[in-house]
Amino acid sequence: MSARPRLVFVGNGMAGTRALEELLELAPERYDVTVFGDEPHPAYNRILLSPLLAGEASEQEIIVHDRAWYEAHGVRLVSGCRVVAIDRGRRVAVADDGAETPFDRLVLATGASPIMLDIPGRELRGVVSFRSLRDVATMVEHARDGGRAVVIGGGLLGLEAAWGLLRRGMTVTVVHLLDQILERQLDRTASALLQRRLEAEGIAFRMEAETQAILGADRVTGARFSDGSTVGADLVVMAIGIRPNVALARGSSLPCERGVLVNDVMQTYDPRIYALGECVEHRGRTFGLVAPLFDQARVVANQLAEDGYFAYREQPMATRLKVTGIDTLSVGELSATPGAEEIVLSDASRGVYKKVVVREGKITGVVLFGDASDGGYFLDLMRDGVDVTPFRGELLLGRGFVEGAPAAGGEGARLLAAADETRICDCNGVCKATIVATIRAKGLTTLDAVKRHTKAGASCGACSPKVEALLEAVAGAAVERPAVAPMCGCTDLGHDEVRAAITSAGLDRIDAVMTALDWRTPDGCSRCRPALNYYLVCAFPDRPVDDPRSRVVNERVHANIQKDGTYSVVPRMFGGLTTAAELRAIADVVDKYAIPTVKVTGGQRVDLLGVKKEDLPAVWADLGRAGMVSGHAYGKALRTVKTCVGSEWCRYGVQDSTALGVALERMCWGAWAPHKVKLAVSGCPRNCAEATIKDFGVVAIDEGWELHVGGNGGIKVRATDVLCRVATAEAVMEHCGAFLQLYREEARYLERTAHWVERVGIELVRARVVEDAGGRATLHARFLASQAHAQVDPWAERAAGHDAHEFAPLARLADEPWAAE
Amino acid sequence: MREETLEWHQIGADDAVPRLGARVVETAQGRVAVFRDGTGAVRAIDDACPHRGGPLSEGIVAGTEVSCPLHGMCISLIDGRAIEPDEGEVRVHPVRVVGGVIHLGLVPGARRAAGACSAVREAR
Ligand code: SRM
Ligand SMILES: Cc1cc2nc3c(=O)[nH]c(=O)nc-3n(C[C@H](O)[C@H](O)[C@H](O)COP(=O)(O)OP(=O)(O)OC[C@H]3O[C@@H](n4cnc5c(N)ncnc54)[C@H](O)[C@@H]3O)c2cc1C
Ligand code: SF4
Ligand code: FES
Numbered sequence: 001m002s003a004r005p006r007l008v009f010v011g012n013g014m015a016g017t018r019a020l021e022e023l024l025e026l027a028p029e030r031y032d033v034t035v036f037g038d039e040p041h042p043a044y045n046r047i048l049l050s051p052l053l054a055g056e057a058s059e060q061e062i063i064v065h066d067r068a069w070y071e072a073h074g075v076r077l078v079s080g081c082r083v084v085a086i087d088r089g090r091r092v093a094v095a096d097d098g099a100e101t102p103f104d105r106l107v108l109a110t111g112a113s114p115i116m117l118d119i120p121g122r123e124l125r126g127v128v129s130f131r132s133l134r135d136v137a138t139m140v141e142h143a144r145d146g147g148r149a150v151v152i153g154g155g156l157l158g159l160e161a162a163w164g165l166l167r168r169g170m171t172v173t174v175v176h177l178l179d180q181i182l183e184r185q186l187d188r189t190a191s192a193l194l195q196r197r198l199e200a201e202g203i204a205f206r207m208e209a210e211t212q213a214i215l216g217a218d219r220v221t222g223a224r225f226s227d228g229s230t231v232g233a234d235l236v237v238m239a240i241g242i243r244p245n246v247a248l249a250r251g252s253s254l255p256c257e258r259g260v261l262v263n264d265v266m267q268t269y270d271p272r273i274y275a276l277g278e279c280v281e282h283r284g285r286t287f288g289l290v291a292p293l294f295d296q297a298r299v300v301a302n303q304l305a306e307d308g309y310f311a312y313r314e315q316p317m318a319t320r321l322k323v324t325g326i327d328t329l330s331v332g333e334l335s336a337t338p339g340a341e342e343i344v345l346s347d348a349s350r351g352v353y354k355k356v357v358v359r360e361g362k363i364t365g366v367v368l369f370g371d372a373s374d375g376g377y378f379l380d381l382m383r384d385g386v387d388v389t390p391f392r393g394e395l396l397l398g399r400g401f402v403e404g405a406p407a408a409g410g411e412g413a414r415l416l417a418a419a420d421e422t423r424i425c426d427c428n429g430v431c432k433a434t435i436v437a438t439i440r441a442k443g444l445t446t447l448d449a450v451k452r453h454t455k456a457g458a459s460c461g462a463c464s465p466k467v468e469a470l471l472e473a474v475a476g477a478a479v480e481r482p483a484v485a486p487m488c489g490c491t492d493l494g495h496d497e498v499r500a501a502i503t504s505a506g507l508d509r510i511d512a513v514m515t516a517l518d519w520r521t522p523d524g525c526s527r528c529r530p531a532l533n534y535y536l537v538c539a540f541p542d543r544p545v546d547d548p549r550s551r552v553v554n555e556r557v558h559a560n561i562q563k564d565g566t567y568s569v570v571p572r573m574f575g576g577l578t579t580a581a582e583l584r585a586i587a588d589v590v591d592k593y594a595i596p597t598v599k600v601t602g603g604q605r606v607d608l609l610g611v612k613k614e615d616l617p618a619v620w621a622d623l624g625r626a627g628m629v630s631g632h633a634y635g636k637a638l639r640t641v642k643t644c645v646g647s648e649w650c651r652y653g654v655q656d657s658t659a660l661g662v663a664l665e666r667m668c669w670g671a672w673a674p675h676k677v678k679l680a681v682s683g684c685p686r687n688c689a690e691a692t693i694k695d696f697g698v699v700a701i702d703e704g705w706e707l708h709v710g711g712n713g714g715i716k717v718r719a720t721d722v723l724c725r726v727a728t729a730e731a732v733m734e735h736c737g738a739f740l741q742l743y744r745e746e747a748r749y750l751e752r753t754a755h756w757v758e759r760v761g762i763e764l765v766r767a768r769v770v771e772d773a774g775g776r777a778t779l780h781a782r783f784l785a786s787q788a789h790a791q792v793d794p795w796a797e798r799a800a801g802h803d804a805h806e807f808a809p810l811a812r813l814a815d816e817p818w819a820a821e
Numbered sequence: 822m823r824e825e826t827l828e829w830h831q832i833g834a835d836d837a838v839p840r841l842g843a844r845v846v847e848t849a850q851g852r853v854a855v856f857r858d859g860t861g862a863v864r865a866i867d868d869a870c871p872h873r874g875g876p877l878s879e880g881i882v883a884g885t886e887v888s889c890p891l892h893g894m895c896i897s898l899i900d901g902r903a904i905e906p907d908e909g910e911v912r913v914h915p916v917r918v919v920g921g922v923i924h925l926g927l928v929p930g931a932r933r934a935a936g937a938c939s940a941v942r943e944a945r
Pocket of ligand 2: 010011012013014015016036037038039046047048049050081082083084109110111112130131132157160245248276277278279287288289290291293320322427
């Protein structure tokens with residue numbers, strides 16, 4: 001074994017991990033390092049639990065280091081293991097399994113624990129905190145069934161939890177003790193604006209309410225307040241604050257107050273033991289944001305590397321609420337106290353509110369709501385102690401106004417000229433000089449590389465534009481913009497590049513694509529295979545390229561898998577029309593196969609739920625005999641064309657929307673697409689078919705039809721953009737075919753039209769589908785050509801025996817002698 | 822697992838299980854999923870994901886792993902363990918191919934462990 005001094009980290013959270021990274025950077029070989037973490041996962045970015053909960057980040061994305069990283073750096077990681085005692089006399093750390101690890105130096109980074117209200121019912125199932133990956137897993141689990149959530153606490157954490165659960169489809173109530181949310185971060189006006197905004201998004205608030213008990217026998221059913229009122233709930237999240245984890249330090253006789261006491265170089269009472277992060281108390285202060293922890297990590301690493309020393313000094317820290325689309329930022333004094341004054345800009349109609357607190361000419365506080373784009377600017381002025389008196393009139397209009405037309409080179413040049421210690425990334429405490437030096441020394445040319453090497457922009461991402469501007473200023477023309485993320489871990493190429501290679505080289509087999517493009521894995525993975533399969537199906541409609549093994553189960557068996565392993569069957573009803581014969585056939589099938597549930601769907605047809613897999617081919621055969629085909633309710637394909645009754649019956653109808661809907665569905669059914677595609681046709685602008693939240697929507701007007709694209713009624717509602725108006729039903733059909741083909745050929749797999757239109761811009765769609773008549777005709781023709789091969793009813797094929805092996809077990813061994821067991 | 826405690830069952834022809842595909846065998850101890858992985862090897866595990874019992878035989882196979890069709894957990898076909906950061910495991914059953922016929926080895930009377938979702942397990 002090595003004779004290197006032994007260093008032990010207790011806690012593998014954000015602070016501990018950062019200190020370790022900094023140390024490995026400064027002195028990679030100095031210590032024999034062991035890291036203990038009592039969570040089962042390797043290091044992850046706790047900040048990103050909020051986007052993870054909201055479904056905006058994946059678990060993959062929030063992992064900071066996987067186990068391979070620890071191995072590569074020669075660090076022993078012991079995760080899922082708790083250190084229960086530090087024997088300072090013998091210098092060993094004792095783990096919960098009794099193992100003893102000797103140390104020469106030790107770093108305490110045990111973080112903090114959520115405070116749980118000590119009220120009846122706190123132990124019920126469904127009561128959680130919001131702190132760890134486990135908590136998020138529990139919340140996501142509950143949110144799966146919709147239901148109601150109560151979030152106790154209207155602070156940053158509570159609001160982010162509420163937002164995430166709302167996004168996951170729960171009905172959310174936030175309970176707050178005071179009459180103002182986020183009272184520690186915002187002033188009254190901004191709090192009220194924020195509350196109103198969140199209410200508009202669907203979050204309910206119960207203010208000045210004290211939770212007295214959580215109700216329920218074994219799992220949560222509700223909460224009761226001190227005024228006796230109650231509210232129903234399936235999930236209760238407590239987000240009322242955190243308490244530093246000091247038990248371990250206390251048990252080892254290290255002095256603690258609220259946190260473990262440390263000096264300016266983050267040493268505890270025992271000079272061999274350092275502490276940092278949310279578990280410490282420094283000069284009477286405890287911490288709850290990552291920026292100070294990262295400063296502390298640098299100090300600790302310097303100390304451990306015996307590399308001279310920094311002392312830790314607290315910096316003003318901005319806080320932001322991580323709720324997509326709602327910008328808030330605050331720092332310092334929230335309201336003027338005697339001797340200070342407030343400059344306020346309030347634009348109610350735009351929902352923007354800005355306030356700067358100024359004392360003796362210098363900014364001492366900032367509150368922004370609705371537009372936080374100048375937050376960094378105000379923060380710089382504040383940190384640098386700039387006298388703002390000369391331009392206080394324009395101050396709130398932002399940097400653009402104060403500094404006039406941007407200098408040549410813009411933001412980047414200005415940042416490059418700024419002082420070396422100008423803070424760029426608040427989360428990770430990275431200053432300008434570090435970024436510039438790293439870009440130069442390592443010859444970095446991509447934003448991603450700068451993030452990886454400096455950590456700037458790698459946490460909440462708010463400063464990414466600044467980092468990118470700096471990169472541009474330093475590296476100039478060398479900057480590469482890999483605007484596209486790689487398809488998956490199997491390749492570095494993005495969707496567009498892969499697709500271009502498929503069409504230009506005529507690669508018509510998945511393995512050929514993988515070989516030609518140097519895939520890292522022999523068979524790809526469950527992310528890239530379905531995407532490649534779609535690209536091939538789209539590029540070569542007339543060749544047998546479809547690989548069932550690269551389709552997700554629903555598309556392979558042409559039915560939707562249910563949570564119990566049975567399937568649902570949705571026959572197509574063109575334009576939402578049906579007949580007595582079809583309904584009779586459905587009724588017979590339901591009886592014959594004892595199908596437990598029959599439901600009218602939101603897509604104007606009937607869903608048969610709970611069909612056994614073995615029965616599928618027979619069910620389809622029976623439905624097929626009545627003339628029905630697959631509704632593709634399971635596919636990344638054309639789903640439904642919703643219609644209203646239109647001019648044929650409705651007293652307002654101006655065109656025959658039902659007939660057009662049927663014609664559109666006859667043209668489009670069977671088309672595979674990057675994601676599902678939904679159409680609707682309304683007979684007048686009352687729009688009963690909800691055409692303005694469809695991928696392609698048609699609304700009848702007196703003179704003809706108005707065409708809409710890029711709508712979405714799902715997770716995030718997006719109203720359509722108007723494409724154009726046309727006079728005839730034939731023109732609608734051509735525009736529709738052209739639009740769908742453009743989407744099929746150019747959108748990335750799993751990108752719905754709403755996201756695609758937002759990415760490429762409606763102008764591009766108009767240019768290709770509306771303005772370029774020749775291009776439109778060609779796109780439409782390509783669509784029809786592809787449909788000639790696609791409109792084969794997959795159910796009929798399977799009822800006739802195709803893929804029979806999919807639906808029958810290979811063997812039944814139930815009659816073995818031991819079967820009785 | 823010792824050989825003599827196993828009972829071998831002929832379950833079908835070697836070519837009945839396509840590469841990167843799976844078939845199901847119904848047994849008295851539950852459904853067993855029989856795969857042919859990317860290396861060409863036939864492998865058998867219980868057809869119930871440790872997360873919420875999803876039918877692993879319906880998942881996408883890549884290399885020596887299968888990803889569950891319900892929520893995407895990846896399971897190693899070699900040792901039945903979930904790929905990190907997920908947790909959980911399913912039983913692996915020995916398989917051999919003799920003269921073009923696949924044989925599945927089962928321990929008579931064995932039961933599958935009750936699978937519980939790791940998140941649920943941790944939350945308790
Ligand atoms: C059956 C149905 C609910 C109902 O009982 O009415 C339904 C059921 C499912 N929807 Fe839906 N959606 C149904 C109409 C809708 C609608 C309304 C509509 O189409 O008019 C929407 C919002 C409109 C939209 O898509 O823009 C809708 C938005 C979603 C979403 C969110 C899509 C998004 O882009 O945000 C998903 C998730 C996804 O696709 O990834 C989803 C996914 C699902 C899945 C497939 C979940 C799954 O992967 O297993 C459900 C399958 C249940 C099953 O096994 O049958 N379903 N789903 C509706 C079937 C309509 C049909 O006849 O085909
Ligand atoms: C949902 C959420 C969103 C947030 N968003 C932001 C944000 O936007 N901006 C911001 O600045 N901050 C944010 N924070 C706060 C930030 O995450 C914390 O300040 C930071 O994680 C604290 O780091 P730490 O290392 O001190 O503690 P932690 O990250 O909690 O790490 C401590 C680790 O030590 C482990 N541990 C404790 N005791 C032992 C022991 N005896 N043995 C072994 N291991 C032990 C713990 O399990 C834990 O894994 C957020 C926090 C949460 C929960
Ligand atoms: S049918 Fe749609 S809304 Fe209903 S639970 Fe399933 S996915 Fe959610
Ligand atoms: S049941 Fe397999 S991942 Fe959920």
